[in-house]
Amino acid sequence: MNRFSSALKKFKRSRTSVFLMFAAVPIVGYLLFYFYPILRTLMLSFTDKTMTRPDVNVVWLDNYIRIFRNETLLGKALVNSIIYAFGSGVITLVIAFFMALLLNSKVKGVGVFRIILFLPFVIPTFASAAIFKGLFDPNSGLINVFLYDNFGIQGPGWFKSEDTALLTMILMSIWGFGIQMLIFLSALQNVPASLYEAAEIDGASKTRKFLSITMPMISPMLFLNVVLVTINGLKSFNTGYLIGGVEGNPNNSTLLFPVLIYRIAFNTEYGGRRLGYASALAYIFFLVIMVFTAVQFIMSKFYVNKDVE
Amino acid sequence: MKRTLLAGMLALLMCFGVLSFAGCGGDPEQLETVRIIAHSEMEDVLEPFFQKFMAENEDIRIEVLYGVDQLDQMDTQYPPDLLFIGNVQLDSIAHYFVDLNPLMEDYFGGEAEAQAFMDTFLTGTAESLVRDGKQLVLPVNANVSLLYYNEDLFDAEELAYPTNDWTLSDFVENGKKLTKQEDGRYTQWGASTTQGWWGEYLIYARLFGGDFYDASGNLALNTPAFKQGIQFFKDKAEGPDKFAPNPGSTAVGQGDLGGFASRRTAMELGGHTGNWPSYNALDNFNWNVAMIPTADSNPDGIGAELAVEGYGIYTGALNKEKAFRVLMYMFSEEGQYAFGSLGRLVPTTTYRDHVLATPYEERSNPKNMEAVFAQMEKSAVLPTDPNFQAVAGAPVYNTIATFLNGGYADVDAWAEAATKAAEDYLATVS
Structure with missing residues (x-):
């Protein structure tokens, strides 16, 4: 008993106990809401579990085999998600970066501009997508009607045409560049002014200062933003669901991978909620995201300045 | 102090343990409760209706679960006793339903008496909810495809309203007359185009004598009759006889004008009886219905789809006997009128006679209820394949x-592509 109480006393005084006291809530939260679902999804992916049948059989790799052999939408949804993530990611980063550069300049009322540019980020995707859907409607939307009435031009089919639907979704995604802009802005504001002053004394041009000081100094934040927009783009659901519905209209051209998973897992009209099959799809997608993130970490060696803390 | 703290924690843990196990025993009040799944908009009518039942039956407490997902609720400690399902979805969860036949025989006091009750359901409606000889669900609502028309738009063109003996030629001829353009933009459509599901295209395919599956249950999209139906669907939306929007059109002024409820679309073939309350909520919207036109080349073809939905008892119900008593109360005269007042088309002779007894001019829209009940007699249920809904939706509709949009050279190329799309989808389903 004495040995137990002394061990308890020692534990209470240790750094581990302090760590556990502070971290207990997030750890429990993580285990319950992240670790358990991840594990449960993996287990489900080896079964034929549906929500419409009481019996569950272990089918091992059958779902995975079936997906690679027969799921004609696998490639389509994967390619759509990658194009969407790449397109929206590049455009978002470029716009966010230039906006951050503008907001970093010393002009009057810059605070107001910061709020204005950040505001779209707080508008829910569902609301903004609904507005964009009206705007981009090829038959009656403001853009095409303006083009037709003023220039006699038949505008693109936007989200109603297979050729342009994904591009329209990418254009709509620019709306949410606010958080990336803030990350860039905070990085730009942390670049020591002394570096620019020293460069000026050496006669460096604006381009040289940008390439040799600004870019290397903000490169860790650029890397963070690249990883964030890629993961956000790949797991994007709302825009695809609102524009093309669970069907990915027109003709699966807006079908993103998470929408495909949702449609198989939770939409009764599409095969009776096949949780096992959808879980296998989710794990395949998880691996895809992991590969993309790993590639980005490898590529970061070429452009991230490790000396910047 | 330390010991007191430890003892306190132990006591707390024990309390949690006892409380957790207490839940497993079952609350006696819950065992007296019959839980029913219902749509949210039914609340105003169902609450007083069930309150009255509870006042007369003190041994039963009714709890209606409005707007919840019944599949989610089935896994809970106190699952719903009465599940709501349609004939189209029934096959995927048929094993969750109790056979109502023995319960009805007990309740009515014999097989003949139970059969007399079943005979009050309109032909084909209750039958479509039978699986392996078991009556799993009793229908409280029916949907039948009809030809919807806007009386004001017909009056404006001085055209006679559609009648039950219309053929598809009459439909096309009138549709073209009712289609209007200004400066190359469509301002009124002769008819709507139902996109995304089988609600319209399957009607034409069936009118010409085709069907989704053949008698052996194989896909039959590649038959001449089915292809004729799909060609008609295309010609209606694209081509010289165009009088309906092409959902894929991307040109200004060529799109859908908001469907039948926009009042800029004269007719809707197929439609859904579930839309009646929303149509009637619009001011001065004068609409009515007629039977689905017949194909000129196949006058006996049945195109209209009959779908029913209703209540059955969950195999996991805690008190099936009480649930059945509530179910029977739903089919009392009062119950049928209550569902009728919710815009439901109750498929029984009792409800039909009640509706038809109302003078024509005093009825709410649609006034032509004779056509509705006549169409129910001349209609066909959908295939009982659990995958039908999924296959006939996106894979084939796409x-x-x-x-x-001109993506295939002709209807034969379409049929091949559609069959392949359907087969590909079915291959992913275990």
Whole structure:
């Protein structure tokens, strides 16, 4: 008993106990809401579990085999998600970066501009997508009607045409560049002014200062933003669901991978909620995201300045 | 102090343990409760209706679960006793339903008496909810395809309203007359185009004598009759006889004008009786219905789809006997009128006679209820394949949309593509 109480006393005084006291809530939260679902999804992916049948059989790799052999939408949804993530990611980063550069300049009322540019980020995707859907409607939307009435031009089919639907979704995604802009802005504001002053004394041009000081100094934040927009783009659901519905209209051209998973897992009209099959799809997608993130970490060696803390 | 703290924690843990196990025993009040799944908009009518039942039956407490997902609720400690399901979805969860036949025989006091009750359901409605000889669900609502028309738009063109003996030629002829353009933009459509599901294209395919599956249950999209139906669907939306929007059109002024409820679309073939309350909520919207036109080349073809939905008892119900008593109360005269007042088309002779007894001019829209009940007699239920809904939706419809936009050389190429799309989908389903 004495040995137990002394061990308890020692534990209470240790750094581990302090760590556990502070971290207990997030750890429990993580285990319950992240670790358990991840594990449960993996287990489900080896079964034929549906929500419409009481019996569950272990089918091992059958779902995975079936997906690679027969799921004609696998490639389509994967390619759509990658194009969407790449397109929206590049455009978002470029716009966010230039906006951050503008907001970093010393002009009057810059605070107001910061709020204005950040505001779209707080508008829910569902609301903004609904507005964009009206705007981009090829038959009656403001853009095409303006083009037709003023220039006699038949505008693109936007989200109603297979050729342009994904591009329209990418254009709509620019709306949410606010958080990336803030990350860039905070990085730009942390670049020591002394570096620019020293460069000026050496006669460096604006381009040289940008390439040799600004870019290397903000490169860790650029890397963070690249990883964030890629993961956000790949797991994007709302825009695809609102524009093309669970069907990915027109003709699966807006079908993103998470929408495909949702449609198989939770939409009764599409095969009776096949949780096992959808879980296998989710794990395949998880691996895809992991590969993309790993590639980005490898590529970061070429452009991230490790000396910047 | 330390010991007191430890003892306190132990006591707390024990309390949690006892409380957790207490839940497993079952609350006696819950065992007296019959839980029913219902749509949210039914609340105003169902609450007083069930309150009255509870006042007369003190041994039963009714709890209606409005707007919840019944599949989610089935896994809970106190699952719903009465599940709501349609004939189209029934096959995927048929094993969750109790056979109502023995319960009815007990309740009515014999097989003949139970059969007399079943005979009050309109032909084909209750039958479509039978699986392996078991009556799993009793229908409280029916949907039948009809030809919807806007009386004001017909009056404006001085055209006679559609009648039950219309053929598809009459439909096309009138549709073209009712289609209007200004400066190359469509301002009124003769008819709507139902996109995304089988609600319209399957009607034409069936009118010409085709069907989704053949008698052996194989896909039958590649038959001449089915292809004729799909060609008609295309010609209606694209081509010289165009009088309906092409959902894939991307040109200004060529799109859908908001469907039948927009009042800029004269007719809707197929439609859904579930839309009646929303149509009637619009001011001065004078609409009515007629039977689905017949194909000129196949006058006996049945195109209209009959779908029913209703209540059955969950195999996991805690008190099936009480649930059945509530179910029977739903089919009392009062119960049928209550569902009728919710815009439901109760498929029984009792409700039909009640509706038809109301003078024509005093009825709410649609006034032509004779056509509705006549169409129910001349209609066909959908295939009882649990995958039908999934296959006939996106996989096959997408190919039709592509066909409408000129994506296939002809209807034969479409049929091949559609069959392949359907087969590919079915291959992913275990």
